[in-house]
Amino acid sequence: MEERNYRLQAVILHNRDYKENDKLVSFFSSERGKETALAKGARKPNSSLRSLVQPFCEVEIDFAKGRGSLDIITQGQLSNAYLNLHNDLDKIAYATYIMELTDLALPEKKAVPAVFYLLLATLTMIDLSDELFLAARFFELRLLAVLGVAPILNCCSGCRRSIAESTFYLSPYRGGLLCASCSAEQPRVSAGTVRMMQYLATADLKKILNLKINNQMGHEMEQALEVYLNYYLEKVSQAKRFINQLEKG
Numbered sequence: 001m002e003e004r005n006y007r008l009q010a011v012i013l014h015n016r017d018y019k020e021n022d023k024l025v026s027f028f029s030s031e032r033g034k035e036t037a038l039a040k041g042a043r044k045p046n047s048s049l050r051s052l053v054q055p056f057c058e059v060e061i062d063f064a065k066g067r068g069s070l071d072i073i074t075q076g077q078l079s080n081a082y083l084n085l086h087n088d089l090d091k092i093a094y095a096t097y098i099m100e101l102t103d104l105a106l107p108e109k110k111a112v113p114a115v116f117y118l119l120l121a122t123l124t125m126i127d128l129s130d131e132l133f134l135a136a137r138f139f140e141l142r143l144l145a146v147l148g149v150a151p152i153l154n155c156c157s158g159c160r161r162s163i164a165e166s167t168f169y170l171s172p173y174r175g176g177l178l179c180a181s182c183s184a185e186q187p188r189v190s191a192g193t194v195r196m197m198q199y200l201a202t203a204d205l206k207k208i209l210n211l212k213i214n215n216q217m218g219h220e221m222e223q224a225l226e227v228y229l230n231y232y233l234e235k236v237s238q239a240k241r242f243i244n245q246l247e248k249g
């Protein structure tokens, strides 16, 4: 028999207003993946749930089984509020993007513990460092790997040509790189950018924080991954659009 009450460690993905005083809260836990629950009264100014259900907070939440499909958040406590993050527009934009990618990439109630720990690592990176661009690329590449759709980056997926011998298109259809002889599609990535992506996909997080990416490499990587992710998510991220506008501004 399923328990009536239970507790989860979770990251809040987003919330939205529901009825007069309530909020519907989307969160991600290691044990149960992405889910939505009801926080009754959370829109009232004096509600203790109000601060608990803010996006990008890491929380320990107690739930009660609801009568319908929605369980009810009864109480909880903040494990990590990522305080720097809430006071900085750029950090908020990047954290919102990470939450949105998680939401788009995973179905409800699919437990993928690796995504939970990836979320915590990336939120910490956004909170404590100014390497927001790196944090986003790190998350994108590792999320693709966890989902089993990591691009193959060691050679051309068409003719096996080495990455040193061409520029490449990162093809979502092929799940990897295509050299100039195999595809003329844009955007292109250089060998240096491919190596940087290999590194971001595999290296230790501490080493990644010390990386310096030049503007051209960064731009190539960002564009290539955007095409790749849009294909897999079958949707364009709204938060990414906003970041693109921030960068232009």
Ligand SMILES: [Zn+2]
Binding pocket: 156, 157, 158, 159, 160, 161, 178, 179, 180, 181, 182
């Ligand atoms: Zn080729």
